[in-house]
Amino acid sequence: MADDRLRGNLEMLILAILARGSAHGYALAEGLRTASGGEFEVPEGSLYPALHRLERTGAIASEWVHDGRRRRVYTITxxxxxxxxxxxxxxxxxADGVASTLAAPSVRPAVQGV
Structure with a gap:
């Protein structure tokens, strides 16, 4: 179920990780996993398309860096x-709406046909 909830929120979560500092793809995936307590394991097939979408919209920028390896590093704009x-x-x-709904007193559904 976490995968379904992640799908619609991945870009927001990537931005949240990048707000902490620039990172390359693997570090972003690890940051998401760590920050979520292991709840979010983001495969490359989901991560990189999201990064490309964010870059196309101007939400992030990237550059190639050489730190022993050639890596693309992403930065929030x-x-x-x-x-x-x-x-x-x-x-x-x-989240407030969900919490309010879940905290609402239980209402017994009407029985039909009685």
Whole structure:
């Protein structure tokens, strides 16, 4: 079930990790796994398309660096930080709505045909 919930929120979560500092793809995947307590294992087949979408929209930028290995390092942009703040606010409203719904007193459904 975590995979289904992750699918619609992966870009927001990537931005949240990049808000902590620039990172290459493997470090991003590891950051997501660590920050989620092991809940989110993001395969490359999901991570890199999301990174490319974020880069196309200007939410992140990337550059090749050489630190013993040639790696593409991703950085959040000002536009990405703004998007992250908007998505955090929307997520909080959604989470509050879910929490309110789950905390509502149980109502017994009406029995039909009685």
């Amino acid at each position: 000002t536009a990405g930080a703004t998007r992250l703040q908007q998505e955090r606010s929307a997520w909080q409203r959604f």
